[in-house]
Amino acid sequence: MILTRKFLCQALLEGIAPLTCLKCAEPVPFEAHVAGVCSFCMMNWGVFEADMTSITLFRERFYTEWIAVGFRLRDSGTRSILHRCKYGGNPKCIKGLGRWLACRWPPPPKGSVLTPVPIHWKRRLQRGYNQAKVFADGLAEVWEIEVDGGALLRVKHGKSLTGSSRQERGKVLKQTYECNHKVNSDSRLVILVDDVLTTGATLRACRDILEKQGRKVVGAVVLAMA
Known part of the structure; x- marks a missing residue:
């Protein structure tokens, strides 16, 4: 053989x-x-199916036209997996999860681009990668769509917002992100990409910034929903 x-x-x-x-x-x-x-x-895992039940749950936190979501953070096992992908120097795992999710959900609308939520350059230097960008790369391999990793900038470096309330997140995030004017003449539709959806404050902040610059955000995809 x-x-x-x-x-x-x-x-x-x-x-x-x-x-x-x-x-x-x-x-x-x-x-x-x-x-x-x-x-x-x-x-x-508590995997979300591509159906109206999942879409409704997602839209309760962040309303948008098109969505895709992987699984629910419902126990220590799924949380530890995400933690190791995010902080454990394991980009191959989170990229693989991107490919896995993309095989379960239909692709975004034509003419759209995946825009990952950025992390501050100090955190990027510490981790070695932006988990949302790596996740988007995995999605893009299956959906055959481009990733625009430079549309947004995180200009404020602070402590993690994990465990913060909706009000606390919203107040901090309004001053956390900026539009990258050097590369933001793109007219394609935007699909925001992040690793976790908690209150939706991060996605709302990014959408508001992009739409002030004339971009149209039509959807979002996250790996897990807390």
């Missing part, structure tokens, strides 16, 4: 460093390893 180079490399990798699930830590075969998580654990 002749093995292709791809499967030979996979076999060697499994023999040297077996892949393990980010949630249960059990070893899993390469072909069953989806974005760092085994298929058994993914069954218990």
